[in-house]
Amino acid sequence: MDRTSEIELRSGSRMPVMGLGTWQLRDDTVQAVETALQLGYRLIDTSGDYGTQQGIGEGIRRSGLERADIFLVTKVEETDNAYEATRKNLDELQLDHADLVLIHRPPRTGSGESLWRGLLQAKNEGLATDIGVSNYTIELIDELTNATGEAPVVNQIEWSPFGHSEAMLREATRRGIAIQAYSPLTRSRRLDDDTLSHIATRYGKTPAQLVIRWNLQRGTIPLPKANQASHMEENLDVFDFAIDETDMRQLNMLNQHYSSLGTLAYL
Numbered sequence: 001m002d003r004t005s006e007i008e009l010r011s012g013s014r015m016p017v018m019g020l021g022t023w024q025l026r027d028d029t030v031q032a033v034e035t036a037l038q039l040g041y042r043l044i045d046t047s048g049d050y051g052t053q054q055g056i057g058e059g060i061r062r063s064g065l066e067r068a069d070i071f072l073v074t075k076v077e078e079t080d081n082a083y084e085a086t087r088k089n090l091d092e093l094q095l096d097h098a099d100l101v102l103i104h105r106p107p108r109t110g111s112g113e114s115l116w117r118g119l120l121q122a123k124n125e126g127l128a129t130d131i132g133v134s135n136y137t138i139e140l141i142d143e144l145t146n147a148t149g150e151a152p153v154v155n156q157i158e159w160s161p162f163g164h165s166e167a168m169l170r171e172a173t174r175r176g177i178a179i180q181a182y183s184p185l186t187r188s189r190r191l192d193d194d195t196l197s198h199i200a201t202r203y204g205k206t207p208a209q210l211v212i213r214w215n216l217q218r219g220t221i222p223l224p225k226a227n228q229a230s231h232m233e234e235n236l237d238v239f240d241f242a243i244d245e246t247d248m249r250q251l252n253m254l255n256q257h258y259s260s261l262g263t264l265a266y267l
């Protein structure tokens with residue numbers, strides 16, 4: 001595995017094994033995205049409500065990379081008309097399609113069937129290559145799938161050694177749904193954990209790098225956000241070591257269903 005590695009989604013599309021988060025990207029989004037792409041990031045995660053889409057589109061154009069070499073993920077809100085919101089997102093990005101469009105979170109009631117039908121329309125028209133969900137439980141995914149006949153290819157959820165779920169990973173994998181790990185660095189809140197630091201030091205890596213590598217070895221797709229170029233670079237430098245089985249087990253056991261945002265929405 002290296003920084004160009006990809007996984008195959010159930011649809012047959014290929015998705016990079018990690019990406020850059022852009023929520024609360026400060027300063028100059030254009031420059032940050034251009035830098036990330038120069039460093040080797042190929043998946044960029046955004047949303048209609050992050051306020052970063054214009055800058056991301058511009059950063060992509062300035063990078064000089066082919067559109068086909070970039071995997072762009074965006075999201076529609078649960079109160080949106082999903083089809084119209086996808087069009088609006090693409091207008092802001094100034095792109096003709098997104099690689100993946102997600103329902104940001106389930107609506108207050110139900111599984112979001114009409115949102116999903118809007119995304120299916122966007123997909124049929126080529127505005128989205130693939131579609132998925134975020135913050136969904138397995139029960140809601142099954143409800144959505146049963147109602148519409150089409151399962152999401154991705155569930156994007158909060159995921160770190162301190163907050164994850166074996167059952168979610170097992171059930172998602174069984175359904176051919178890839179897990180994208182958001183807030184993988186616990187928004188920096190648990191990076192000073194003793195066990196994490198101790199194991200990281202043994203590999204000559206930082207706690208952030210250890211957590212990213214833990215994701216890669218579990219087949220979950222980490223989306224660390226970084227404003228600072230030094231962080232972006234550090235977070236990509238995770239392909240020259242492997243965490244052994246004992247340490248993977250120990251990292252798994254740090255699980256306390258911790259959430260840096262309040263609760264793990266998918267439990």
Ligand SMILES: NC(=O)c1ccc[n+]([C@@H]2O[C@H](COP(=O)([O-])OP(=O)(O)OC[C@H]3O[C@@H](n4cnc5c(N)ncnc54)[C@H](OP(=O)(O)O)[C@@H]3O)[C@@H](O)[C@H]2O)c1
Pocket residue numbers: 020021022023024045046104134135156157181182183184185186187188191206208209223224225226227228231232234235
């Ligand atoms: N679907 C959803 O509902 C949802 C919810 C939350 C997040 N997300 C997505 O997931 C992405 C990541 O989650 P997140 O932004 O909440 O948090 P995160 O990636 O866990 O943490 C970001 C924080 O970690 C810092 N950081 C980055 N690399 C570091 C390193 N190597 N060492 C120490 N600190 C480091 C960043 O600092 P600097 O910025 O200063 O470099 C930033 O303060 C988001 O940006 C967004 O794209 C999705």
